[in-house]
Amino acid sequence: MxxxxxxxxxxxxxxxxxxxxxxxxxxxxxxxxxxxxxxxxxxxxxxxxxxxxxxxxxxxxxxxxxxxxxxxxxxxxxxxxxxxxxxxxxxxxxxxxxxxxxxxxxxxxxxxxxxxxxxxxxxGDSCAVPYDPKSEWNVTLPSTKKPPVVVPKPPKPGSPQLRILHLSDIHWDRMYQEGANAVCGDTLCCRSNDGKPSDPANGAGKWGDYRDCDTPQIVIENLMQHLAQNEKFDLIYVTGDLPAHDIWNQTREDQVDILKEITGYFLKYFPGIKVFNAVGNHESAPVNSFPPPYVTGKNSILWLYGAMAESWIDRAKWLPPDTRTTIMQGGFYTTMVYPGLRVISLNMNFCNDENWWLQINETDPAGELQWLIGVLQKAEDVKEKVHILGHIPPGWCAKVWTANYYKIVDRYESTIVAQFFGHKHKDFFEIFYDEKTLSRPTNIVYIGGSVTPYSQTNPSYRMYTVDGNYNGTSWVVLDHFTHILNITEANLTDKPEWKLEYSAKAAYNMKSLLPSDWEEVVEEFKENDDMFMKFYTYYFKSHVTTSCDSNCKASMIIM
Structure with a gap:
């Protein structure tokens, strides 16, 4: 497939x-x-x-x-x-x-x-020498000297904590139909126009299907109801990809409708809780098409950015009006969450190799990275801490863009205390190291699993506990808890149940979730096959369909 x-x-x-x-x-x-x-x-x-x-x-x-x-x-x-x-x-x-x-x-x-x-x-260059429209390019860092790195101290027992819900890759398929052909031969199946399969075993399940099928509405509603009734949280991070994978048959109107309807779900089930979104590569029509600001006329992306601003600023009031300028410029923004904590939401489609508009010129599209530097410098000046949201993880971006982003994270390692991404549908993490020696871990990228089961995983959501809102807080992630919906069980019993899959601290025996602690976990993976296989199971959200030999293990540790 x-x-x-x-x-x-x-x-x-x-x-x-x-x-x-x-x-x-x-x-x-x-x-x-x-x-x-x-x-x-x-x-x-x-x-x-x-x-x-x-x-x-x-x-x-x-x-x-x-x-x-x-x-x-x-x-x-x-x-x-x-x-x-x-x-x-x-x-x-x-x-x-x-x-x-x-x-x-x-x-x-x-x-x-x-x-x-x-x-x-x-x-990629394993096939042939790629076209290079931009050659090497570099962002400009300010002359302000990097301050000494201060390792966050563990909070005192009983200190306030935040709980942050992280959802990613919802991929709502409004054409999903129970019993439809799940092996239709197209990129996406289980849809009302796929017909019924000759073999009943190939019919789509009521609560979803592992076989190249996206999220039915019934699962989204069940998830929202479960979260509203059983979880307590202060903020919501949504890291992109709301529409389904029917990339051959989408219109701008379809994408805007999905954005509006998902916004409506959050307003209905979580009134009063702010939602901070990042734009995914599937939000556009066609997929991956995010032209820089100099592209105007019928190919302009302003139709999407305008809908984002209308939903997030005007309708939901999640963002202040001053975020509209950069949203309309390039689909990115920054805002204060609490005194001392700032969220930065990046448009990672400007690092996406499949965004063919970048073949014209890939040099810092929309000036996003230079803008990011300016925001981080101001945050450093006033001692704010920052959470960065995005869709495509930095390690999966265009090489030159990634190199520049890496330079920025290295410079502002004491300001950026957490990064949250999605896109890959799997559950894993990336470690950043210092630029000079590549030996000291400086930052962590948390890559949350998807709500969609596409392909071959259980739907999931994640809850983070974060050092809370008090004088002297670090705003760092203290632990995270991943919950899954076992599709097999749900379809057999018709009783969907979102269960805790694991806690990071408990599963990996971690003292804390600082970058140095995650490096210790990776070193343990190298020596301890049982520990690595635990990670491998969580990577697929407890629906493992393939084995992993030594070569597989080595590739996953450095991916």
């Missing part, structure tokens, strides 16, 4: 071919496209976008040079390529090519990539 990321990359690729055909002036006939697909012997392409496939399609591009075909003709050609190469089902191909039309014409017409550059951009 193809992932949405692969489907998105293939769509970009086939559109590149279609755009090159548009530019060439030589009509490419259906028979030629089918002949290329047959000759390439890529019958397994639906399972894996390979480097070889990329270069075959890039060869089509390279063979075509300049012309005046209409956009409608390009869509038709792109659709034929998608179908002939079995990139997706015919139904998805016909919808996907239309979905991506405006973005691809906006990015790629007049912007030609060689086959190697193209494949490297999509698949």
């Amino acid at each position: 193809k992932s949405p990321a692969i489907t998105s990359a293939v769509t970009v690729l086939l559109f590149m071919g279609a755009v090159a055909i548009r530019v060439s002036g030589r009509p490419y006939q259906s028979e030629q496209i089918k002949s290329i697909a047959d000759t390439a012997k890529l019958s397994d392409v639906s399972l894996n976008l390979s480097c070889d496939l990329c270069k075959v399609l890039a060869g089509i591009i390279d063979d075509l040079v300049s012309s005046n075909r209409t956009e409608e003709e390009v869509i038709a050609i792109a659709t034929e390529i998608c179908i002939a190469f079995n990139i997706e089902s015919e139904r998805v191909c016909r919808l996907m090519t239309k979905e991506y039309k405006d973005m691809l014409f906006g990015v790629l017409v007049g912007h030609y990539l060689s086959p190697d550059q193209l494949c490297g951009s999509i698949l």
Whole structure:
């Protein structure tokens, strides 16, 4: 089964071919496209976008040079390529090519990539040398000297604590239908238009399904009811990706509706509790399309940023009016939570390799990182502490962007006391080390699991306990507790139950959750297979379908 990321990359690729055909002036006939697909012997392409496939399609591009075909003709050609190469089902191909039309014409017409550059951009430098529109670039740090690092002291017994709810990757599928085909062959299944499977065992479960299916409304409502009735918390962090994975059939109106409806859920079930959101890569239509501010007209992203501001500022009152400027500039913001604690929400789509607008210029899109430095410096000056929210974890971003972000975190390690991200649907963490020696742990990125079961995990949410609001507080994370919904049990009993999966301190025998403590945990993983396998189980949110040998273990420890 193809992932949405692969489907998105293939769509970009086939559109590149279609755009090159548009530019060439030589009509490419259906028979030629089918002949290329047959000759390439890529019958397994639906399972894996390979480097070889990329270069075959890039060869089509390279063979075509300049012309005046209409956009409608390009869509038709792109659709034929998608179908002939079995990139997706015919139904998805016909919808996907239309979905991506405006973005691809906006990015790629007049912007030609060689086959190697193209494949490297999509698949990475293991396939070919990627296109580099930006070369190396660096943010500018202020001349203010980094203050001495002070390790936070454990709070005294009985000190006030905050409880923060973290939700990520809700991926609400409003077309989810119990009993629908869960093995439909598309990127996303279990939907009302997938029909009934011939084998009843392949029907979607009432409370969700592990097989490439997103979150049914009944699970979202059950989660909200459970949280309202059984949990106490002071704040909510939501780290992006509200819509489903039907990336071939989304409109701007669909995405805005989901944003409004999810906002309504929080207002209904948690009145008076502030929710701090970060924008995910699935919030846009098409997916991953986040043009920088200089892109105007029909390809502008202001339609989404305006809806975010309307929901979070005007309607819910979670954010003050002064956050509107940067939200409209680039989908990021900062605000005070309590005296001494500031939240910064980043738009990580400006570090996303699949955001093809960055192929034009990736240098600090929207000035976000330079803005971040300014906010952190002001926070340091007045001794505020900062929680950073984002969607895509820093370690999964474009290399140059990540290097600059790493430099910023290193400089402001005493100001940034916690980072919260999502996107990967799994439960894990990243450790930052000092830039000079790469030996002293300085910061932790908490990557919470997803609400969606897509793919092969149980739905989850996380609760953090944080040093609370009192004079001298550190605002650091003291412990976190992950809760899961076992889909198998829920579908068998029709009694969904959100159960505590683990506490970080108890599971890993931690004194505290400072960066140095997390480094000790990782060292324990290296020597203690039982401890590592505990982490491996939690990584998949207690739905483990694969084994993990020594090579797997080594790759996960350094991922």
